[in-house]
Amino acid sequence: MTDLQANEGKALESTIDGVAYQRLPIRTHLVLADDDLHQIVRKYAQPVVQDGDVLFVTEKIVAITQGRSMLLDDIHPRPLANFLSKYVTRTPHGIGLGMPETMEMALQECGTPRILLAAGVSAFSKKVLRRSGDFYRIAGMKARAIDGPTSGTIPPYDRSVVLGPKEPTRVARDLKTLLGGKLEVLIVDINDIGGNILGSTMDPARNEHWVRVLSDNPLGQGTQSTPMGIIRPVK
Known part of the structure; x- marks a missing residue:
């Protein structure tokens, strides 16, 4: 079962514009250049995502699996x-x-x-x-x-x-299709001082909203091994 516990020192929930969201980190193995992003998403995200979720994936693992990391x-x-x-x-x-x-x-x-x-x-x-x-x-x-x-x-x-990922919006759309199309996908560049949405399956006018939802960087910035997560409205 995929672990969806909050990272140490990070809050599981955030409230933006009166709406409460869970930000659920998804732990994976150490992603390397010979890994396939689709297989990673199938293995770790597919078992836990629900209709209406937003899957957010760090630009770093997208770039790594595209061969855009170098020593x-x-x-x-x-x-x-x-x-x-x-x-x-x-x-x-x-x-x-x-x-x-x-x-x-x-x-x-x-x-x-x-x-x-x-x-x-x-x-x-x-x-x-x-x-x-x-x-x-x-x-x-x-x-x-x-x-x-x-x-x-x-x-x-x-x-x-x-480096930054190539064609992040296309990657987001491909991942949405892979997961059945019943959720949205963001490719994000989030760190401890802010962030950007690089690719999205949603209206780009909402990008700033999602940056605010993730502004405290729930995935962490170091050895947490949580390169993706789920945004889920609290019902």
Whole structure:
């Protein structure tokens, strides 16, 4: 039986706009590049989902099963990546593009001109306008979705860079079909300081609502091994 207990330190329920939701983490084995996402969903999610649920799947396991994770030792940053990474603000919640390897992957994913433009505008807005956040606004979702290594992550991902998933909306639709079409699916990028909906089978206008439902990151950010979960209205 799949374990649907709350992760340590995380609440099982959240109330948004007067509606209470359960956020039920689904534990899996350690997902690796040779795993098949559909088989994972069949094995762990299909036995526990109900009609009317919303299955939310982290972008990380989608990307991993698409072959979009690589070890740090296999990434060879160019001098530009070394230079730009020095100016990225690092936070306790993740390194982002603040290391040469993640910046190198941003250059490859987004293109050098776009990253240079984002860096230039960001430098100007921070110094002159005292405003932050312009780098990722200009660099775009591909840059924002790059996950760097953190010490609390399950190996080998504590020494890996994971890119954003390809075609997350198509992935969400495929998973909905796989599960019989009686529930909705979200591909999410949720961390301990916020999040984004990358792919959805629902109206995109509702994306911000689902980000709020998941804003405290019920799946956890480290070794919980819960890369997907269920949002279920409390009746």
